Amino acid sequence: MSKIRGTQGVLTLRRTSLREFLKSRFADVDPSALPKKAKIIGHIALVRFQDKGINPEELGKAVVEFYPTVKTVLRLRGIVGKLRQPIVELIYGDPNTETIHKEHGYKFMLDVSKLMLCLGNSYERLRTAKSVRPGEVVVDMFAGIGQFSIPCAVISKPSKVYAIEINEEAYKYLKINTALNNVEHIVEPMLGDCRELTPALGRVADRIIMGYFGGTIEALPAALSAIKPEGATIHFHELVRRGTGKDELWKKVSELCLHLGYSATLINSRIVKSYSATREHVVIEFKARSMVYR
Numbered sequence: 212m213s214k215i216r217g218t219q220g221v222l223t224l225r226r227t228s229l230r231e232f233l234k235s236r237f238a239d240v241d242p243s244a245l246p247k248k249a250k251i252i253g254h255i256a257l258v259r260f261q262d263k264g265i266n267p268e269e270l271g272k273a274v275v276e277f278y279p280t281v282k283t284v285l286r287l288r289g290i291v292g293k294l295r296q297p298i299v300e301l302i303y304g305d306p307n308t309e310t311i312h313k314e315h316g317y318k319f320m321l322d323v324s325k326l327m328l329c330l331g332n333s334y335e336r337l338r339t340a341k342s343v344r345p346g347e348v349v350v351d352m353f354a355g356i357g358q359f360s361i362p363c364a365v366i367s368k369p370s371k372v373y374a375i376e377i378n379e380e381a382y383k384y385l386k387i388n389t390a391l392n393n394v395e396h397i398v399e400p401m402l403g404d405c406r407e408l409t410p411a412l413g414r415v416a417d418r419i420i421m422g423y424f425g426g427t428i429e430a431l432p433a434a435l436s437a438i439k440p441e442g443a444t445i446h447f448h449e450l451v452r453r454g455t456g457k458d459e460l461w462k463k464v465s466e467l468c469l470h471l472g473y474s475a476t477l478i479n480s481r482i483v484k485s486y487s488a489t490r491e492h493v494v495i496e497f498k499a500r501s502m503v504y505r
């Protein structure tokens with residue numbers, strides 16, 4: 212590693228990948244068992260590795276050496292269930308698993324032993340926030356800790372963001388993050404099931420964010436019930452088979468809209484990130500409008 216000092220501070224240049232660095236420390240270990248990279252959330256590094264002769268504590272110590280800002284190293288075993296809860300264990304360092312992650316001018320506080328922040332969605336969070344126009348009313352149906360609500364409120368000037376979250380632990384941090392980013396006058400955290408709470412808002416939304424996968428379509432009737440009479444933009448997230456694109460998903464989504472009495476016009480779609488060997492995370496952005504309320 213080398214350091215360059217300039218007028219903006221110190222820029223650290225890393226010459227090697229985490230795995231390359233670890234290979235030199237764990238010469239007797241099969242390199243494919245070592246973590247390729249770490250997920251860095253605030254002061255915490257999360258790593259996945261195989262057991263094959265690796266001493267977890269030594270590995271954690273080496274990870275801290277590689278990433279100078281990291282104080283805690285957790286082994287990530289998986290992320291499970293509808294609430295997307297991580298299974299982690301401390302392998303080295305400070306046992307405090309609550310941290311503040313900074314991104315594009317906003318901050319997320321979370322407890323990484325209970326909740327997850329997907330770093331692969333970082334660009335999509337920024338892109339979504341930048342698409343919000345001043346004065347819009349946004350409904351974030353699967354708000355988590357505020358992954359979309361907070362960037363929208365900090366970067367753009369919506370008049371209101373209704374942020375709905377069903378998991379009490381995530382809701383706790385959603386409220387904390389609203390205060391931490393000074394957007395309490397814009398973001399209204401709501402605890403409960405978005406399929407019930409969204410229709411109760413009435414026809415208020417200019418934009419609806421459906422940042423979930425594994426059954427997002429089940430919440431589409433609720434989303435449509437909240438769009439303004441003049442229509443709204445919906446950001447619909449889901450997983451698709453790798454390489455298949457959005458076509459099959461868009462067919463299902465647009466057909467359900469039509470069936471429920473709404474026109475659906477595609478604005479664009481993107482692959483947000485690779486999710487697994489067989490699946491990709493996509494987002495479809497479309498304009499929906501009631502064919503009854505005109």
Ligand SMILES: C[S@@+](CC[C@H](N)C(=O)[O-])C[C@H]1O[C@@H](n2cnc3c(N)ncnc32)[C@H](O)[C@@H]1O
Pocket residue numbers: 293294295329332352353354355356358359375376377378381403404405406421422423424
């Ligand atoms: C995969 S996380 C995504 C969070 C954020 N939207 C993002 O894209 O980064 C999905 C979140 O939706 C919440 N959730 C799941 N079902 C829900 C429901 N029916 N109503 C409200 N929130 C729900 C989960 O608790 C979790 O926090």
